[in-house]
Amino acid sequence: MSDDLLGTFKAILSEEFGVPEDDITKDATFEALGLDSLDVVELTLVLEEKTGVKLEDEELEDVRSVGDAIAKVEEKQG
Amino acid sequence: MTQVVVTGLGIISPAGRGLDDAWNGVLSGRTGAAVDPKLTEMGTPVTLACRVPDFDPDAELGRGSSRRLDRFTHLACIAAREALHHAGLTDGDEETIVHADPDRVGVMIGSGIGGAETWASEYPNYLEKGPKRTSPMFVPKMLSNTAAGTIAIRSHARGPNMTVNTACAAGASAIHLGRDMIRSGAADVFIAGGVEAGITGLSVSAFAQMGALTKNPDPATASRPFDVDRDGFVIGEAAGIVVLESAEHAAARGATRYATVAGAGASADAFHATAPPDDGGGAVLAIRRAVEDSGLALGDIGHLNAHGTSTPLNDAAESKALRTVFGAYTDGIVVTSTKGVTGHTLGAAGAIESIFAIQALRHGLIPPTANLVNQDPEIDLDVVSGEAREVHLQAVLSTSMGFGGQNAALVFLPA
Incomplete structure (x- = not known):
């Protein structure tokens, strides 16, 4: 699992969503970080700008944690 | 009540x-x-x-x-x-x-x-x-x-x-x-x-x-x-x-x-999307309804925080409306528009101006209308300019007129 991607998530979640950086680990669920379903969709839009990868609604269904999202992005990056 | x-x-x-x-x-x-x-x-x-x-x-x-x-x-x-x-x-x-x-x-x-x-x-x-x-x-x-x-x-x-x-x-x-x-x-x-x-x-x-x-x-x-x-x-x-x-x-x-929120009045101009009628039309009704609702006499109102937007049409129409409602008592109403300082804050205006009217009532002090140098001769009102004016107040009025011809007036009394 890429440390670069974790860094990207840390940057987005702390700068754009105001989540304390220390809380952002691969195991942290978005719910625990204070993000609701609207925030997660918004997150995918910012993520696309930073990485070029767009996670679609249906791909988010089983994404709960930062690690789940990173795995999806890696899968799509091939 | x-x-x-x-x-x-x-x-x-x-x-x-x-x-x-x-x-x-x-x-x-x-x-x-x-x-x-x-x-x-x-x-x-x-x-x-x-x-x-x-x-x-x-x-x-x-x-x-x-x-x-x-x-x-x-x-x-x-x-x-x-x-x-x-x-x-x-x-x-x-x-x-x-x-x-x-x-x-x-x-x-x-x-x-x-x-x-x-x-x-x-x-x-x-x-x-x-x-x-x-x-x-x-x-x-x-x-x-x-x-x-x-x-x-x-x-x-x-x-x-x-x-x-x-x-x-x-x-x-x-x-x-x-x-x-x-x-x-x-x-x-x-x-x-x-x-x-x-x-x-x-x-x-x-x-x-x-x-x-x-x-x-x-x-x-x-x-x-x-x-x-x-x-x-x-x-x-x-x-x-x-x-x-x-x-x-x-x-x-x-x-x-x-x-105390002593009086409130609302009305429509039923006239035009954005312009007030020359004679202040609906504003007259809103102000009159607010004063009647308060149960006060016309002479009790000592201060108006006016809508006073600084547009040629509004300020002239508002002046006429006030004189229509208050007649000779208009001369006893000390008027200001705080929009010289705040500009026109649209949907916030009626609320922040109510707060300024309440402050005037509490402190016996009426803020000046900023930037008022030569009062329009058509504005036949006692408008404060230059410095704030000390006035002992019994009751104050705030007026607001919205596009669509929607008017509101509030009367406040000391608590």
Whole structure:
């Protein structure tokens, strides 16, 4: 699992969503970080700008944690 | 009839931040107008605006909350927090109501536009990037009822929660309706007021195209209500929120009372989308209804915080309306328009001006109309200019007129 991607998530979640950086680990669920379903969709839009990868609604269904999202992005990056 | 009193005041405006700062700002008569860098960058035909100074929503509300909310909701939350704290309903910087039953606290907020900045930024994004890149926050940020809803979320007020739109009279209409809801028994307390944050390239361009905005490029003289050289308003942004409470409820918890909402009147011009009738038409009815509702005599009203937008049409029509209602008693009414300082804050105006009228009543001090140098001979009113004037006041009036011909008037008495 890429440390670069974790860094990207840390940057987005702390700068754009105001989540304390220390809380952002691969195991942290978005719910625990204070993000609701609207925030997660918004997150995918910012993520696309930073990485070029767009996670679609249906791909988010089983994404709960930062690690789940990173795995999806890696899968799509091939 | 249940008496409804004002027990808390909160304001964030171009005149200043917080009640004391804003009050001192209007007393100083220094205009809040400035060339707006964002408007200049966008190349709008008018670039003057009255912004809330030094406002950083991320620092005030936290990045996580602020990014989910439009600027008009940011301003509303700040003013509501101050008003609740001022009313002694919250502890310290907390926003949760702990000194009243939150289920009996309602929210009534007026806004003319709602999330103007969200519309302005998201629509180009939709056009450029397409439907699948549209922000899921667009709807909750933009809806004009979000300010009222968010105040409830943050304060836990679970009474009736509503939004009223009478354009530039919305802040006054909210206080009117909040009072009436308390009288109806629907709640003991209402968080009521108005908010607007509509300084966008689109809205400024459109107001300019209407000829509503001043073409005067000098910030120091642009917003000049009642002056013979006035030629339009300067757009402003603000939030003004008051805590309204039944006198019984206020007494039971030992709350400090700042004023009584003694009279409220509303009317329509039934005339034109944006222009008032020359004779002040509907404004006459609203003012008359407010005074009648208060049970006061015409001679009791000693001060008017006028709508006074600095447009040629409004100020002249308002002057005629006042004289029509008050006749010879008009000469005993000391008038000001605080829009010389704040600009026209649209849906917030009726609320922040109610707060200034209440402050005038409390302190016996009427702020000057900033930038008024040569009073228009057609404005046959005693308007304060230059310095604030000391006047012992028995009762005060605030008037607001919205596009659509929607008028509101409020009468306040000492508590």
